[in-house]
Amino acid sequence: MTVAATIRIQEADFDVAQEIAALSRGRTDIGAVVSFSGICRGSEQGEPIAALTLEHYPGMAEAEIARHADEALSRWPLQGLTIIHRFGRIEPGQNIVLVVTASAHRQAAFEAADFLMDYLKTSAPFWKREESARGTSWIEARDHDDAAAARWTKS
Amino acid sequence: MKLKYFAWVRERIGKAEETVEPPAEVRTVGDLIGWLAARDDAYAYAFEKPKVIRAAIDHAHVKPDAAIAGAREIAFFPPMTGG
Numbered sequence: 001m002t003v004a005a006t007i008r009i010q011e012a013d014f015d016v017a018q019e020i021a022a023l024s025r026g027r028t029d030i031g032a033v034v035s036f037s038g039i040c041r042g043s044e045q046g047e048p049i050a051a052l053t054l055e056h057y058p059g060m061a062e063a064e065i066a067r068h069a070d071e072a073l074s075r076w077p078l079q080g081l082t083i084i085h086r087f088g089r090i091e092p093g094q095n096i097v098l099v100v101t102a103s104a105h106r107q108a109a110f111e112a113a114d115f116l117m118d119y120l121k122t123s124a125p126f127w128k129r130e131e132s133a134r135g136t137s138w139i140e141a142r143d144h145d146d147a148a149a150a151r152w153t154k155s
Numbered sequence: 156m157k158l159k160y161f162a163w164v165r166e167r168i169g170k171a172e173e174t175v176e177p178p179a180e181v182r183t184v185g186d187l188i189g190w191l192a193a194r195d196d197a198y199a200y201a202f203e204k205p206k207v208i209r210a211a212i213d214h215a216h217v218k219p220d221a222a223i224a225g226a227r228e229i230a231f232f233p234p235m236t237g238g
Contacts, residue, residue: 038238054237055162057230060214085237097238117238123216125230126237127162138163141234 005069005081009061011088013095023080023102030079034109035100036117042092044139049092050131052139056087057125068119072101075115076108083116085126118149156223158191160201161232164208167201177223184210185219187229201231209234 006023008014016037024030040052065083073081080102090096099116103109120126128139159172181190185205192202202208210217211230223229 056237057159057161057211057214057232060211060230063214064216121238122235124237125161125211125232125235127233128236129162138233139236141236145238 003073003078003080005066005073005083007062007065007069007082008084009056009058009065010084010086013086014084014098016095016098019082019084019098020100023082023100027079027102029104030102031104032106032109033080033100033102034106034113035098036113037095038097038117040090040092040094040096044130044132047132047134050133051089051091052096053089053129053131053136054087054096055127055129056085060125061085064124065120068116068123072112072116076101076103076112078103078108078112081112083120085120085124087126115152118145118152121145122149156226157228159228159230161230163233164201164231168197182222182224183219184212184217184221184223184229187223188219188231207233 020033020035024033043049069081069083078101082100084098086096097120099113101109101112122145129136130139157172157174160168165171177187177190181187188202188205188208191198209232212221212226213228
């Protein structure tokens, strides 16, 4: 069967419980749902922050996430997939990103969610700028995120 | 062709997008970075470390050796920090 991913790039917040419920409601073929929520921390490298502002590349963000969603659907037997990524100003404690994967068994759901998060971090065109008492600065990409994404490349 | 800039690349150049017509000898993304960097101090600052800059042609990631012929929109930005 063909599974269509739900992908949303939005400024507004989302309700994690509602998104999880929507994926499995009325279904008896799903045995496992895995969700990952990325939440804004109140500090970066030990320094308190007031907020993050996420800039994105409209059009490419959708295209890049759809490309990786298609890859996840081809690599794992998923029964459902939801990806939501916010942009704009986000304060500590608020949601940034959500990945929900549904499958008959847990392993596919865990692995696909892990894969998608690694690629959202390293190839979806979003950039975080932090606001703190010292002003604003762009957060730098981390080498360990690239290394995590590279785990999924077949040689 | 249309160029778009994001995050600190956008801030350093001082604009989010523009339309340019580079000369014929500018064939690749890397050539385009070099041509832009030679324009003025703001571009030179944005592209001072060309290896750090990421590029996309028509919404797909590309490497510096990618040909720019036929591109409608080319974007330059720092490594991504979403998720």
